[in-house]
Amino acid sequence: MLHVETRHAVHPDQARTMDTAALRRHFLAEGLFQDGRLRLVYTHYDRFVLGGAVPAGGHLTLDHVAETGTPGFLDRRELGIVNLGGPGTVTAMGDSWAMTRGDVLYLGMGAGPVGFAGEGRFYLASAPAHRTCRTRLIRPAEANRVELGSAEAANRRAIMQFIHPLVMESCQLVLGYTVLEPGSVWNTMPPHTHDRRMEAYLYWDMAPGDRVLHLMGPPDETRHLFVANEEAALSPPWSIHAGAGTGRYGFVWAMAGDNIDFTDMDMVAPGDLR
């Protein structure tokens, strides 16, 4: 039921030597969403954990994960949950939250075992935490919405901020998702880095045959990954993270690190990319 894979942190000097298969092995998370399974990737980027829980009408429980060395997964961690699928239920601390597609739930440190049920496809993002922030279900209408880009640049999109200082308190986790306007294909272009924080992009809402050309690497040494629906690109602190799709897509972004200042980015002009 539970499967955990560890990803080590990669030095940019090593990343520049990688072929396609090695880049995918280190920076792409595939197969996170499988019926009846709880699949996690434990990364050594800020000890950020991402994963998928697909109860498929049954019931799944997230509790002990050996990699954390604690009896319960959330004993010293906080967790963000995004429902990418149909109606589902999350339970913790004797409470239960009905989540429809696009809802986000934040569970604070010490929330105990987490149950998943129904037709939800739950994306999980977790970071170490050392105090308990208030648990909260955030519906899309309650998110902070930032519109940016233009139709001319094919990058008109809305950044929906959920676990974000303007909406609620968290320890390390900053999470939301970006929705592209029909006809716009580019995300995060012009790109940026933020050496203070790692980031993960989980692409979703894609047709099976479409792919996102995800760009990564230091600005002067870029690489790419072709990413399918419900796959995630891991972005080390030294890497840009941007992409263009062959069709409709959205992506859940989640970060952990030294600050929770969303705007703390080092922008890169397209002319400086190599």
Ligand SMILES: O=C[C@H](O)[C@@H](O)CC(=O)C(=O)O
């Ligand atoms: O650090 C922030 C993240 O990279 C994303 O929120 C950017 C993004 O969603 C976008 O430009 O579309």
Ligand SMILES: [Zn+2]
């Ligand atoms: Zn970023």
